[in-house]
Amino acid sequence: MNSTMDRREFIKHIGGAAMAASLLAACKKNDTPAPGVSGLDGNGSMTYRTNPNTNDKVSLLGYGMMRLPVEAGGTMRENPDSPINQELVNQQVDYALEHGVNYFDTSPAYCQGKSEGSTGIALSRHPRDRYFIATKLSNFSPATWSRQASIEMFEKSLKELRTNYVDYLLLHGIGMVGEDMDGIEVFNKRYMGNGVLDWLVEQKKSGRIRNLGFSYHGDIKVFDMLLKWHDEGRYHWDFAQIELNYLDWHYADEINPRNTDAEYLYMELHKRGIPAVIMEPLLGGRLGTLPDYIVKRMQEREPQTPPARWAFRYAGTPEGVLTVLSGMSYMEHLVENVATYSPLRPITEDENTFLMQIADEVYNLKNIPCTACSYCMPCPYGLDIPTIFSHYNKCISEGNMPNPEHPTATYKKARRAFLIGYDRSVPKLRQASHCIGCNQCLSHCPQRINIPEEMRRIDEYVEQLKRS
Amino acid sequence: MLKKIRTILAIVMLVLVTLLFLGVSWRINLWFGFVAKIQFLPAVLSFNVVVLILLLLLTLLFGRIYCSVICPLGIMQDCFSWLHGKFKKNRFSFSPEKKCLRYIVLALFVIMLVVGVTPVTTLLAPYSAYGRIVNTLFKPLYEMLNNALAHYEAQHNLYHFSEVEIWMRSVTTFVVAIVTLLALAVLAWRHGRTYCNTICPVGTFLSFISRFSLLKVSFDKDACKQCGLCEKNCKASAIDFKNCKVDYSRCVVCGDCLEKCKFDALHYGRVSKAPVAVEEKAETVDEGRRSFLLGAGLMTATVAMAQPKVKVDGGLAVIEDKVAPERKTPITPPGSISAQNMQHHCTACQLCVSACPNHVLRPSKSLMTFMQPEMSFERGYCRPECTRCSQVCPTGAIRPITPEQKTEVHAGYAVWLKENCIPLTDKVSCGNCARHCPTGAIQMVDYEGAKVPSIDTAKCIGCGACENLCPARPFSAIYVEGNVMHHLQ
Numbered sequence: 001m002n003s004t005m006d007r008r009e010f011i012k013h014i015g016g017a018a019m020a021a022s023l024l025a026a027c028k029k030n031d032t033p034a035p036g037v038s039g040l041d042g043n044g045s046m047t048y049r050t051n052p053n054t055n056d057k058v059s060l061l062g063y064g065m066m067r068l069p070v071e072a073g074g075t076m077r078e079n080p081d082s083p084i085n086q087e088l089v090n091q092q093v094d095y096a097l098e099h100g101v102n103y104f105d106t107s108p109a110y111c112q113g114k115s116e117g118s119t120g121i122a123l124s125r126h127p128r129d130r131y132f133i134a135t136k137l138s139n140f141s142p143a144t145w146s147r148q149a150s151i152e153m154f155e156k157s158l159k160e161l162r163t164n165y166v167d168y169l170l171l172h173g174i175g176m177v178g179e180d181m182d183g184i185e186v187f188n189k190r191y192m193g194n195g196v197l198d199w200l201v202e203q204k205k206s207g208r209i210r211n212l213g214f215s216y217h218g219d220i221k222v223f224d225m226l227l228k229w230h231d232e233g234r235y236h237w238d239f240a241q242i243e244l245n246y247l248d249w250h251y252a253d254e255i256n257p258r259n260t261d262a263e264y265l266y267m268e269l270h271k272r273g274i275p276a277v278i279m280e281p282l283l284g285g286r287l288g289t290l291p292d293y294i295v296k297r298m299q300e301r302e303p304q305t306p307p308a309r310w311a312f313r314y315a316g317t318p319e320g321v322l323t324v325l326s327g328m329s330y331m332e333h334l335v336e337n338v339a340t341y342s343p344l345r346p347i348t349e350d351e352n353t354f355l356m357q358i359a360d361e362v363y364n365l366k367n368i369p370c371t372a373c374s375y376c377m378p379c380p381y382g383l384d385i386p387t388i389f390s391h392y393n394k395c396i397s398e399g400n401m402p403n404p405e406h407p408t409a410t411y412k413k414a415r416r417a418f419l420i421g422y423d424r425s426v427p428k429l430r431q432a433s434h435c436i437g438c439n440q441c442l443s444h445c446p447q448r449i450n451i452p453e454e455m456r457r458i459d460e461y462v463e464q465l466k467r468s
Numbered sequence: 469m470l471k472k473i474r475t476i477l478a479i480v481m482l483v484l485v486t487l488l489f490l491g492v493s494w495r496i497n498l499w500f501g502f503v504a505k506i507q508f509l510p511a512v513l514s515f516n517v518v519v520l521i522l523l524l525l526l527t528l529l530f531g532r533i534y535c536s537v538i539c540p541l542g543i544m545q546d547c548f549s550w551l552h553g554k555f556k557k558n559r560f561s562f563s564p565e566k567k568c569l570r571y572i573v574l575a576l577f578v579i580m581l582v583v584g585v586t587p588v589t590t591l592l593a594p595y596s597a598y599g600r601i602v603n604t605l606f607k608p609l610y611e612m613l614n615n616a617l618a619h620y621e622a623q624h625n626l627y628h629f630s631e632v633e634i635w636m637r638s639v640t641t642f643v644v645a646i647v648t649l650l651a652l653a654v655l656a657w658r659h660g661r662t663y664c665n666t667i668c669p670v671g672t673f674l675s676f677i678s679r680f681s682l683l684k685v686s687f688d689k690d691a692c693k694q695c696g697l698c699e700k701n702c703k704a705s706a707i708d709f710k711n712c713k714v715d716y717s718r719c720v721v722c723g724d725c726l727e728k729c730k731f732d733a734l735h736y737g738r739v740s741k742a743p744v745a746v747e748e749k750a751e752t753v754d755e756g757r758r759s760f761l762l763g764a765g766l767m768t769a770t771v772a773m774a775q776p777k778v779k780v781d782g783g784l785a786v787i788e789d790k791v792a793p794e795r796k797t798p799i800t801p802p803g804s805i806s807a808q809n810m811q812h813h814c815t816a817c818q819l820c821v822s823a824c825p826n827h828v829l830r831p832s833k834s835l836m837t838f839m840q841p842e843m844s845f846e847r848g849y850c851r852p853e854c855t856r857c858s859q860v861c862p863t864g865a866i867r868p869i870t871p872e873q874k875t876e877v878h879a880g881y882a883v884w885l886k887e888n889c890i891p892l893t894d895k896v897s898c899g900n901c902a903r904h905c906p907t908g909a910i911q912m913v914d915y916e917g918a919k920v921p922s923i924d925t926a927k928c929i930g931c932g933a934c935e936n937l938c939p940a941r942p943f944s945a946i947y948v949e950g951n952v953m954h955h956l957q
Contacts, residue, residue, distance in 0.1 A: 080784065381939050382787040413627075420630040424622050428848075429787050433904065436939045438896035456903070467853045 040302070041309065042339025046100030049322050051275055053238045054210055056132060056167070060316045060341040062103035062277065063096050063334075064327035065119045066110040066373070075329045076111055077374065077386065084111060084118045092334055093122035097130060099338045103323045105277075106161070107136040107172060108153055109375075116160035124162040133161055134168035134277070136215065137200070139176070139190045147194040154203070168277075169200065169209045170241055174226065175218035179443050183219025197235070215241035215279065217446035220260045227268055239322060240269050241277040245287060246314045246355045248280075251363045258448045266318060275322035281315035282308055282326070284371025287362070291397045294361050301354060312340045314355055317347040367393045368454055369447045376441040376451060384430040385441065385451060391425045392458055404468040415465050422462065432459040470723030470736050477537040478546065485540040488860075489602035490610045491822045497860055504819055504862035506538060507595040508670045513813045514864030524677060531681040532674050535664055535720040541594040542664055542720065544601075545656035549703050552657045558700035560660060562708045565715055570665075570672045577669040587838035590816035594668050595862075597648050599817030600839070604645040607822060608634050633847065637821060637830035641839050660703025665718040675717035684739050685719055685726065687712035691733035698725035698734055788941040790846035798832060799843040799930055799950035801850070802877040803858035803866040806953035807837070813865035814840040820857035820866060826850065828932065829857060840865070843879070845932030845948065850879075852906045852931065875907065878955035880930025880948040882909070882923045888938075888945035891918035901934035901946050910934060910946075921946060 047060040067075045068089055072082035093104070106119045116135060123131055135157045137150060144153055158164060171191060175183045191197040203209045214237065216223050229235045243252075244262040252259045269276045282288045288308035290298075298307055315324045324341075328334045347355065370389035379385055395401055395418050402414035422431065435455035445451060484500045487493075504510065511519040527534060535542045552559070573592070581589050590596055611634045618629040636642060655662045664671040689712050699709040702725055706718040726734050797807070801820065804810045816839035821829045826848035831839040841857070843850060855874055858866045869877065882901075890898045892915075901921050902910040909927035912919040921934070923946075930948045938944035 378785045380785055382785045384784055417627045420627045423630055424618075430784065433937055434900070434939065436890065436896070436898040436900045437903075438890075438894075438898065440896065466851065 040305070041345060042342050044343045046338070046342050047316070047344040048100075049275070049319075051211065051239065051322055052273060053275075056211075058103050058132060058323045059101045060321070060323055060344055061096075061101050061312075061337050062105055062134075062323035062325040063093070063101055064279070064325040065104060065106040065115045067327040067329045068111050068115060068118055069329050077372065080112070084114050086118060086121060088331070089118050090122045090125065092328065092331055093119075094125075095331065095334060096338070097126055099342070101338065102131045103134065103168075103325075104131055105134040105168075105325050107138050108157055108160075109136075109138040109172070116157055120161040120163070128163060132167035133163060134170065135161065135166055136170040136172035137191075137196070138172040139186075142178075142189075145190050145194065147196055147199065150194070150196045151199065154200075158208075165208045165210060168211045168213065168239060169203075171197070171200075171214040173217045173446055174214045175216050175220070175222040176446060177219055177443050177448075179440070183222040184225065187222050187225075201235070211238035213237050213239035213241065213274075213277070215277075216265065217243070218258070218448050223260070223265065223268070227272065230272060230274070237274050239275045239277055241279055241325075242266065242269070243280040244276070244278045244315055244318075244321075245281050245283055245311055247283060247287065247359045247362050249359070250356070251359060254363065255369050256448055266320065270318070270320035274320075276318070276320050277322050278315045278324040280371055281324050282311050283369070284373065286367060286371070286393060286397075287311040289394075289397055290362065291365065291399055293399075294358060297361075298358065306336070309336070309340045310355060310358075312337060313345060314347050314352075316341060316344045365396050367396055368449060370449060371447060373446060375446060376444045379435075380440060381434060381436055381438065382430055383432070383435055383455070384426050385455075387426050387430075388432050388455070388458060389449075391422055395421070402465060404464045407468070415468070419462070419465060432456070432462065435459070470721070471727045472723075474533070474536050474721070474723050478543045481537055482540055482543045482547075485598065486602055486606070489599050489819060489822050490607050492610070494823075494856070497823065497856070501860055504595075504817075504860065507862060508534065508539075508674070509593045509595055509815055510817075510862035510864075513815065514862065516864075527674050527677045527681060529682050531678045531684060531716060531719060531721040532671070533721045534674060535661075535671055536722050539594050539664075539670070540598040541652070541668075542661070544598060545652055545661060545663065546703070546722070548653050548656035549660045558697065560700055560702050560705055562699050562702070563705045565717055566666050569667075570675075573667055574669045574672040584812050586811055586814070586816070586840065587835055590814070590839055591644070591648075592667065592669055593815040593817075594664075594670055596815035596817035597652075599819055599822075600641060600645040601649045603818035603822045604637075604642045605649060608636075633827060635827070635847070638833060638839070640833055641816075641818070641831040644839065660705065661718070661720060664720065665704055665706075678719070679716045681716065683737055684716055685714050685721070685734055685736050686739045687714070688733045688735060691731050693731050693733070695730070697728045697730070701725060701728045790936075790944065791942040792844045792846055793935075793943060793947045795844075795947075795949055797880075797950035797952055798834070798837065799880045799932075799948055800954075801829060801841065801843055801857045801866055802874045802879050802929075802954065803855070803861075803869040804879075804954070805867065807950070808953070810840060810865050811837055813863045815863055815865075816840050817862070819860045819862065823856040823860045825854060825856065843932065843948075843950075845936040845944075847936075849932035849936040850930075875929065876957055878929050878951060878957070880950040881925040881928045882930070882934050882946050882948050884921055884923060885943070885945050885947065886920070888940040888943055889918075889920050890939050890945065891920055892916065893940075898939060900937050900939060904933045904937050906931060906933060 048057040049060060050057055067077070069085045070076055070079050070082035071085045072079035076082070104119055104123060106115045108116055110116070111118070123133065137153060139145065144150065157166065174187055176186060177183050178186045181189070200209060200212055204212050214226060226235070226237065230237050242262065242265040244266055248262040250261055250263060252261045266276055288306070288311065290307050295307055298310060299305065312324060312326070315321065326333070326337050328337060368389045370386060370393070372386040372390055374386055376385050400414050400417050402411050402418060432455040435452055437452040437456070439452055441451045481503060484496070484503045487496050488500060488504060505516065506519050506523070508523055511523065523534060536546070537543070577589060577592055611632050614629055615631050615634070618631040621627065621629055652663055692709070692712055694709060696709045699707040703722065704718045704720055706715040707725060708715070721736070723736070726736060800807055800810045816831065818831065818839075820841050821831060828843050828845060828848055828850050829841040830844060832842045852875065853871050855869055855871055858869045886892065890896060895918070897919060899912045899919060899921070902912050907927045907929055909924045910921045911924070913922045930951065932948050934946045935944045935948055938946050
């Protein structure tokens with residue numbers, strides 16, 4: 001007990017000192033001090049990792065351009081009709097570049113197709129050699145699976161991004177399954193039968209693509225196959241994008257048996273020397289909004305450190321990680337994340353043990369592993385799938401899950417909060433009760449959530465609450 | 469003193485009845501639901517002998533005090549009249565009783581009640597007229613306030629107010645309510661209790677008894693200085709000061725005259741000698757006596773109200789509004805026994821419509837069941853745990869039932885419409901109706917290469933879950949037909 005107290009005291013002192021140092025440094029650089037950032041981080045300059053293929057010095061923080069701010073406020077999730085707020089995007093990109101962030105990840109599918117254009121506008125205001133652009137050959141609609149449509153998609157990306165080469169090109173979401181196809185079949189139809197992968201290799205030779213890689217979700221057979229090809233020398237992967245965070249490290253397959261632990265994915269890449277780009281370091285924000293008792297545990301260990309920072313430090317610690325992507329909608333998130341990696345304070349062994357304990361607790365919450373990527377949307381029958389899940393998860397995180405079978409003293413209040421909150425966040429006609437189980441969303445979910453099944457479960461729970 | 473007591477009681481009653489109709493809180497219904505059940509006409513319709521005897525005794529004892537402190541429509545008229553009194557003092561004068569008109573209206577009312585010509589009886593019934601005014605005119609305003617509060621609370625993570633959908637259940641009912649309100653407001657503003665003393669069937673009926681009531685307002689002829697102040701302040705026009713007479717068939721025992729008399733010449737108490745009934749020759753019907761009924765038709769065309777549409781968001785699929793199917797037999801709520809029972813007992817006060825949390829009940833548009841509640845499932849369905857309409861109904865049109873009993877009341881049966889069914893039209897699996905059927909009356913069976921619902925009508929209770937949750941729009945692929953009389957088992 002004594003020793004914990006001592007450590008806490010010690011960290012408090014360090015924290016104070018670090019903050020003072022960071023403020024001092026900020027003043028000296030005549031730079032905007034990072035508002036709201038306190039504690040142990042952000043008192044130096046950005047950590048960089050080297051890509052062994054091209055010797056690119058890539059910032060450990062990568063900017064994910066999938067949740068850009070919109071004019072009406074918030075992101076397209078809250079205001080789907082609103083155009084992107086280009087002024088804010090410009091400001092945030094400027095800040096990112098100024099503070100050493102040089103990796104920008106977009107896709108033809110992001111922000112209802114508007115992300116690449118917006119990214120292009122913001123970045124083209126800066127010298128092309130100051131940043132790396134990553135974009136993707138997306139594969140959501142089988143209509144884009146022909147050679148012609150794929151080439152058009154790539155050419156359009158260049159145009160939208162106002163450049164003549166892409167630094168990092170990804171096969172988007174390999175391993176995702178079709179409505180009645182497994183991952184291998186989808187992959188073959190999308191990239192092999194039509195010669196699209198070979199065409200991309202040609203583009204790499206001609207310099208229009210500097211690094212060729214893939215992002216992976218879902219069917220592990222495809223991941224293994226691509227790495228086998230790499231070993232056989234059939235195709236060379238310059239990098240790969242995987243989902244990694246302290247929950248998925250060990251728990252990905254416990255959460256969903258069809259998924260694979262991040263540990264396996266990372267180790268497979270690392271032993272081949274393929275740099276890993278990390279996505280979902282926060283699991284769609286869920287590791288940033290944890291229940292109070294878990295946050296308390298984390299803050300007792302390190303006061304003033306937000307839970308999200310633990311997750312970013314964790315994702316950035318493995319040395320084979322090239323960059324960690326964060327879909328930053330707001331300036332404050334950007335400032336906070338820049339601070340986290342300026343420089344990176346790697347997770348120590350002791351801290352790693354601690355985070356694994358936290359992962360146990362988060363796993364036990366039994367959240368629905370939705371990251372609100374909205375790939376499933378629009379649901380043809382009008383449901384607001386990500387918002388239904390996020391309400392459910394929010395209630396779990398806030399400890400507001402009334403149990404109709406064992407009502408407690410606060411049952412009535414919690415029931416009311418759950419039901420009213422549900423109606424507030426999701427219009428009645430878009431709630432889980434309207435899921436007909438057509439299964440059209442199933443193949444779109446990168447987390448491979450059985451959406452109709454979860455909808456049914458939530459619907460039954462709501463029904464139970466209403467009847468009690 | 470009498471006036472003070474009357475005013476306080478009247479205000480309390482008006483507030484309670486209004487809160488009831490606004491649907492402010494279910495708790496108010498639980499605690500104060502009785503204020504609807506002690507209304508005269510509802511008590512008659514529900515054969516509530518206890519209440520009837522109490523009301524008759526009350527009148528026999530105190531005169532038509534019912535009209536002053538229990539009837540919400542009477543109190544509402546007093547409010548208008550009182551407001552005018554603030555501007556113009558001593559504005560009333562005695563007029564003889566319009567016996568002929570009163571008795572004809574009452575006789576017609578009773579005949580129509582027995583025969584079951586509901587459109588007319590519901591229009592005349594005072595309590596339900598007030599209910600309609602609050603429900604259709606004031607409730608939307610209250611709901612807007614509620615939604616504003618809910619909006620505020622949503623930003624502060626509070627959960628007292630939940631947002632409700634504001635929609636017009638029936639344009640006709642809205643028009644009827646607005647015409648009623650305007651007509652009564654004008655009548656009360658100009659002549660006080662005109663409606664109560666010429667048209668209102670309850671008032672006419674009670675006047676038979678009040679003539680013989682134990683306590684009455686009477687003149688002390690010796691003290692009376694013939695100033696006429698009492699007559700000028702009698703909103704019932706029931707005082708003839710020249711002859712020192714009070715028409716007890718119209719006096720609603722408000723106590724205004726007692727208060728006004730400077731010479732203590734008026735008393736409320738037992739009268740030893742039976743007073744001579746006022747018998748004046750009836751004058752010709754003058755202005756202001758016209759039935760406000762006539763006005764209803766005239767105004768119908770003038771009000772066009774846009775129904776609020778559901779808002780849609782861009783990144784989400786557009787959801788078309790559901791349209792109610794044409795039902796051969798209207799569905800009446802569980803507890804109403806049959807369409808016939810509903811028709812004979814309901815005064816169309818809209819209390820059940822106001823209480824329905826699932827937006828199922830709405831006033832009927834058909835002539836014979838005019839403004840009486842019927843069910844439809846475009847916005848929600850009759851949820852198994854809810855029996856609110858049966859709990860609030862004061863007239864016995866919807867008898868009280870428990871949720872357990874409700875599971876055995878078959879208010880209707882579902883009908884499948886092949887041409888709308890999603891598994892056949894969109895070629896996707898569905899089964900949302902079967903999944904949500906609370907009685908398990910629907911099973912999905914193979915049909916033309918798809919799974920479609922098959923209904924066991926013996927199990928179907930007509931709750932409308934299937935119709936409401938059917939993804940086919942605007943017309944559901946499964947809908948409910950009413951049972952003429954509910955099946956029980």
